[in-house]
Amino acid sequence: MPHQRVLQPQPVERLAVLRHLDPWLEGASRKRGLAVGFAALAAAAVMGVSEAAFWGADEALNQSQARHQARNDGLRLRELLTDAETAQRGYLLTGRDDYLAPIKLAEQELPAVLSQLRGQYVSSEWEALVADASRRASEKLSEIQLVVKLYRDGQDTAWHGLVESDIGREKMQAVRDAVAQLDQHELTQIATERDAVVRSLNYGRIGVHGLTLISLFGLAIFLRRNEALHMARREHATELAQERDRLDREVARRTAELTELARHLQTVREDERAHLARELHDELGALLTAAKLDVARIRRMTRNNAPEIDDRLKHMSELLDQGIALKRRIIEDLRPSALSNLGLIPALEILTQEFAQRSGLQLSLELMEAPTDEAGRLAMYRLVQEALTNVMRHAKAKQVRVSLAEADGWIQLHIRDDGQGFNPEAVGSGHHGLLGMRYRIESLGGTLQLLSAPGRGTLVLARLPLREEPQPEPAPVTAPGELGGSSLS
């Protein structure tokens, strides 16, 4: 069983492929949860880092804004006071009322600025300083207002004394110092907070970069694994395709072998039958005929003298007839003698004529010489025999037409009847005759088609390749003179 051995390793190979593939498949499915968790974590980390940086920067900026506000308030305080003092001096020098506008502005705005400033520094280490500065600023404004009032009232000595005293200057200086200290403090704080913002932004930047790199790394690993998985799948598919092709070839090879075997068996069988038929015809037939001739001669000699012997000889002659008839039946069964002796077309003519007489059907023939070999002739003869038998058994036909022709490089044999037909697809395995014919025709390189439908008659269509027959050896001819002479002598 060599084929068996060839087939055996196959399932094992396939299992090996699956085993090779399994870790990948299992690993991929087992780690999928882990990978999703890791990706979620990475995303959360990116968002967290970015969010923390944002809130840090946002808070620092808010702080910074408050400090700018406080600083502006301080500077505004100083500006209002300075403008008021300058206006007072201008008024004292010129006595014109339009110098008094800045003083009025300071009167209006100072309380709000001072209250804002105190609000900024409430409960801080600068509260006392701010309170002191605030108080001194109020006093300074009051002093300016007083000087202006005294000047208007014409109490020159009084306002001169006030202006010349250093009290006003000290108050102004104290406010200036406090504002300068606050300003310096705020600037320092603003710088510190800006540094904090930059730091926060840097942390965020580094975090996002790092996480992005890690994500890229993860993606690269994923792609690599994915590629490996695909590769393994492709390899597997290739192996499956190869396996399928191999099996296809195996099937084709075995089918060819079976066809060849069927052809060989057919040939052997037909050869054997032909051999037997020839033996029976040539040897046994000749012997029986010779015996018949002998009996005839003896009867002629004894007919008149001994009627009893003649009776026995007559009986013996009948026995020989039966023997010859039996021999003929066997030969005809073994091999149609008309085919081997007369050729295909006369044999088919005789076959169909006899069929027409036996069945009462109308047969029409259209037969052309078509070169084929012995096996082809025999196959066509048997096919016509089989088809006609089917027509007689099943078809209920009135007319049958048999045609043999050469067309398109093929020998085409048609047997068509006008009977009840059948559904070719519903034909069961009972039709071994036609199945056998199909195999036989195909083993000779031909094709056999059965075309039929219920109520439409049946067409059997066989095609065989044209084949020039090798010329037979010329048979030795006994010179008539020699043989005739010897038999005469």
Place this chain on the structure above:
Amino acid sequence: MPALKAFIVEDSPVILENLIATLEELAQVEVVGSVADEAGAVRWMSRDPDANADLFIVDVFLRSGTGLGVLQAAQQLGIRARRVVLTNYATEEMRRRCASLGAERVFDKSRELDDLISYCAELAEHAPSTRPAAAAS
């Protein structure tokens, strides 16, 4: 004694030998020659279509060629001698075919051997009158 000149086309030596002996013994037939195939028979006939024989006894199945071919050739050559067929395959169809190719009778090799002998004997008896060709020559 006027003998009937017969030529036999038969491929079985056993039958040929017995047939010659029987015909010569029982029917005053002189067998002037025999061949085992179609080509030999045609060659023999074409040598002298009329003078060689009065009767051709032809088997249908031969070593090569067929008896039908011999009959056809005889018809084409215008052989005036009688042709009869002696065969194992004396079906109705075969009889019809042989008759259409100019065979006067068809004898079955088993059942009708006696008829062949009688036929030959009768021909031999009336040989001069049944041989227009010989009478003319």
